Amino acid sequence: MAGLDIKATRNAIATVLEAASIGQDVAVYAYSPGPDPDIVTGSPAILIGHAPGTDYRLTFGARGLAQLKLEIEIRCTSADGVSAELALDDLLNAGTGATSSIFDALTADPTFGGVVGNSELSDPTPPRPVRPGGSGPVAYWSASFTLTIYQPRS
Amino acid sequence: MAIGALNNATILVGGFNITNVTGTIRETPGTSALYDVTTFGSGGFDTNIGGTKQGMWGFDGYSDYASTTGVSSVFNSTSPNTQYGLQIQMPSTPGATIAAGDPAQVGRGLLNRFYSKMDVNDVGRMQMDVKSDTGFAFGKVAAVLASRTTSGLTGTAVAMTGPTAAQKVYAALNVTAAAGTDLAVKIQSDDNSDFSSATDRITFSTVSATGWQFMSLAGDLSTETHWRAVATIASVTFTFAVAIGIA
Numbered sequence: 001m002a003g004l005d006i007k008a009t010r011n012a013i014a015t016v017l018e019a020a021s022i023g024q025d026v027a028v029y030a031y032s033p034g035p036d037p038d039i040v041t042g043s044p045a046i047l048i049g050h051a052p053g054t055d056y057r058l059t060f061g062a063r064g065l066a067q068l069k070l071e072i073e074i075r076c077t078s079a080d081g082v083s084a085e086l087a088l089d090d091l092l093n094a095g096t097g098a099t100s101s102i103f104d105a106l107t108a109d110p111t112f113g114g115v116v117g118n119s120e121l122s123d124p125t126p127p128r129p130v131r132p133g134g135s136g137p138v139a140y141w142s143a144s145f146t147l148t149i150y151q152p153r154s
Numbered sequence: 155m156a157i158g159a160l161n162n163a164t165i166l167v168g169g170f171n172i173t174n175v176t177g178t179i180r181e182t183p184g185t186s187a188l189y190d191v192t193t194f195g196s197g198g199f200d201t202n203i204g205g206t207k208q209g210m211w212g213f214d215g216y217s218d219y220a221s222t223t224g225v226s227s228v229f230n231s232t233s234p235n236t237q238y239g240l241q242i243q244m245p246s247t248p249g250a251t252i253a254a255g256d257p258a259q260v261g262r263g264l265l266n267r268f269y270s271k272m273d274v275n276d277v278g279r280m281q282m283d284v285k286s287d288t289g290f291a292f293g294k295v296a297a298v299l300a301s302r303t304t305s306g307l308t309g310t311a312v313a314m315t316g317p318t319a320a321q322k323v324y325a326a327l328n329v330t331a332a333a334g335t336d337l338a339v340k341i342q343s344d345d346n347s348d349f350s351s352a353t354d355r356i357t358f359s360t361v362s363a364t365g366w367q368f369m370s371l372a373g374d375l376s377t378e379t380h381w382r383a384v385a386t387i388a389s390v391t392f393t394f395a396v397a398i399g400i401a
Binding site for chain 2: 057058059060061062063064065118120121122150152
């Protein structure tokens with residue numbers, strides 16, 4: 001098995017989300033969509049980025065287990081706000097009847113096609129309005145998951 | 155061993171290599187049973203005498219239920235009270251590759267606890283404790299864990315003063331993979347690093363399967379200054395490691 005390949009991991013997660021028929025016209029970004037991360041390109045948008053907590057050595061040995069923490073952020077924009085919240089709720093659904101579930105998409109195969117050893121999706125944050133710069137009108141609504149990747153280093 | 159983060163080690167329990175599933179090594183080499191012998195003549199104080207010494211190794215890590223190879227399958231409800239020879243090898247320089255002469259610990263004990271913790275949406279975790287039932291010795295690596303062929307092994311001379319009359323030399327052989335016949339390992343010592351007059355000190359039983367052996371030798375060998383492992387293999391390959399300690 002290959003070691004920890006962050007680029008391949010992010011691209012594999014993006015591929016899974018794009019292929020999951022999330023129901024909405026979701027734009028998935030394995031990497032930042034542009035020079036200003038506060039600018040949302042497309043809506044809804046899912047952005048994959050790093051989160052605190054990466055640990056390269058969970059166990060001893062050359063094949064020791066590495067842990068990569070990623071943030072899966074979902075952004076929705078709308079003129080009235082309610083539509084953004086409704087779109088977010090739709091993406092945050094799970095299980096039977098949820099045709100746009102990010103949780104279901106990311107937990108169906110925790111190896112993302114064998115790219116990583118295992119993963120767990122946790123710590124969803126409640127949707128919140130985001131005002132870039134801290135003031136002014138709401139630019140978008142945001143919610144996120146923490147995705148923990150487990151992968152031997154070799 | 156230099157002070158620094160311990161991020162490399164080889165941990166062998168019986169015929170199993172648990173290195174890659176272990177994230178924490180817990181050692182308690184120095185517990186002893188104390189017996190209360192307080193009398194009216196103790197002047198108002200408790201009086202205790204030392205009893206038997208006991209050591210314990212603990213390993214914390216992650217569950218692996220792969221059949222026959224995963225740590226959580228190998229060690230299970232039938233394992234408690236099973237006797238294992240074990241060794242822990244560590245690099246003398248943090249982060250370096252382990253080599254002959256690096257620090258090691260050898261011992262034998264009974265597995266007295268294997269514990270799994272499986273929270274939903276969390277990676278499975280395991281803990282295991284092995285309590286010593288004989289020597290718990292600090293020593294050195296005689297042979298790193300590696301696959302060896304019919305070329306055998308003439309180990310690197312490891313500088314280590316032999317035991318005094320009150321001590322023993324302990325040696326552990328852990329075989330983690332066997333694909334052949336007749337692995338014969340012995341421990342030699344000498345009073346020089348060239349082994350010009352090598353003497354066999356410990357001879358392990360010849361084996362053709364995975365497993366472990368733990369042997370000791372008493373006697374004053376304090377004039378011996380160097381030790382090594384020597385092995386012959388009749389056919390194919392064996393993966394094994396040897397460590398020697400004095401206590």
